[in-house]
Amino acid sequence: MVSKQRLFDDELLNKSKEEREKFFNDYTVSHPKMKQVLIELKNEIYKGSHNIIMVVGPSGVGKSRLFNATINSVIKDMKQELEENKSIIPITGIELPNPDLGKFNWKDFYYRVLTSVNEPLIDYKIDLSVVNKMPNSPLRTTRTASTAAALRRSIESAFFYRETKALLIDEAQHFFKINSDYRGNSEKNQKQFNSIKSLANMSHTKIVLFGTYDLNAVFNLDGQLSRRVKEIHFPRYDFANDKDIKNFKSILLTFQKLLPLPREANLMEHFVYLYENCIGCTGILKNWLQRCLSDALENNEDTITYTNLKRNALLTKKLLTLANEALDGELIFKESKGDKEKLKELLGTKKDVRTDKKEQKNNLNPGKRKPTRDDVGLI
Known part of the structure; x- marks a missing residue:
């Protein structure tokens, strides 16, 4: 029998391996x-002043799960509005593919976004601003593949x-993976970002x-960004x-009780190994x-045993790479006294000895004698 504390019904054990x-x-x-980040992210979506929001973390932290949780949570929040107006799509999302040959494909990006909001006739979008200038254009009578500009205008309209x-x-880092280098070309990064920002502004x-x-x-790397x-x-x-x-131990215990096997695994016994x-x-x-x-x-x-865990663990070299990347990335978000002092030095706001002496000299209380030794024993 499955313990009452397990997080699934007994019937699940009789189902197939795939189920x-x-x-x-x-x-x-x-x-x-995840809860903390989700709350902060939703506040920014509903009330924030920035049109571009960036959620970053190490590989494998659970960003894709957060991605799905955000969509589900916003839809749940707007359940009443969705029942009253079935035409609205309050939130949508896509996964960005790794650019082929180091060149980002904006047309493919626009196509994926339109697909996510179930936009009809994506392959037949045209840029009317161009067609109207060409009365005899074959686009008026002939079906053609959509241009990037036409797809972009369709996104703005659809979102509105x-x-x-x-x-x-x-996987938004792929926006900037141009020529296999994230950091090598500030000008190209600026152009990519400006296109994203423009889309956010134009589509509200x-x-x-x-x-x-x-x-x-x-x-x-770029203050403007x-x-x-x-x-x-x-x-x-x-x-x-x-x-x-x-909290990590609590998560481990939850996973332990979710594993649909006849005997509950004792993951807590291997806590340190699992963390590492x-x-x-x-x-x-x-x-x-x-x-x-x-x-x-x-x-x-x-059940799952230590032997099973060891057999299916990632190679230590891969873990070392992931750990180094995580630790390096975390440094960006850690405030240090040294950085604060460097900022003051750059801005010239650090007090020097002359400033302190001047403040002391001009800060005496009126009517109060200066501290000095009086002469004594003289007539």
Whole structure:
């Protein structure tokens, strides 16, 4: 019998391997860091002053889960409005593909966005501003493939009439992966960003970029870019933080009770090993446990053991790369006294000795004697 504390019904154990895997894979654990970021992100979508919002974190932290959770949460918030007006699409999202040959394809991007809002006749969009200048143009009578400009105008129109509040873009660092280099060309990055910002302004829709720390590094290289974007950090769980470790253990226990196997695994017994091999990222942990579950079901094992965990863990070299990238990225969000002092030095706001002496000299109270030694013993 399955314990009453397990997070699935007994009947699930009688279902197929595929159904049990799907149950675990589809289940999203809303943990403290995800909840915190989700609240901040929704506040920015509803009330924020920035049209471009950037959610960044390490690979495997759970950004794609947050992406889906944001869409579901906004739709839930607007349930009444959606019932009253079935034509609106309050939020939509796409995953950005890695650009082929280091060249970003705007037409493909526009096509994917229009598809996400179920726009009809995407292949037959035309730019009327051009056609109207050409009375004898064959475009008036002949079906042609849509141009990028025509698709762009269609997005602006669709977002306006669909009352779309936000467009979410996963893997957004691919916007700036030009010639296989995120950071090598500030001018090209500026052009890419200006196109994104223009789309947000013209469509009156917030654009939310989900990406790795590479995305944040691009924006921090250019003051013009960084000041126009609202940054939201989605961090991993830090082993040096007691509260983080407590929350990580709670997440581990939840996963333990979600695994649809006859005998409940004792993941808590291997807490440190599990943390090390997911570097505190819940996405890496979830994918690891998915592999373990599939392995256990394939071999007719009744639970997940340490042997199973070890067999399905990522290679240590891969984990080292992920850990180094995460630690480097986290430094961007950590305020340091040294940075503050450097800023003061650059701006010339650090007080010097002359300023202090001048303030002391001019700051005496009226009518109060200066401290001095009186002469004594003289007639």
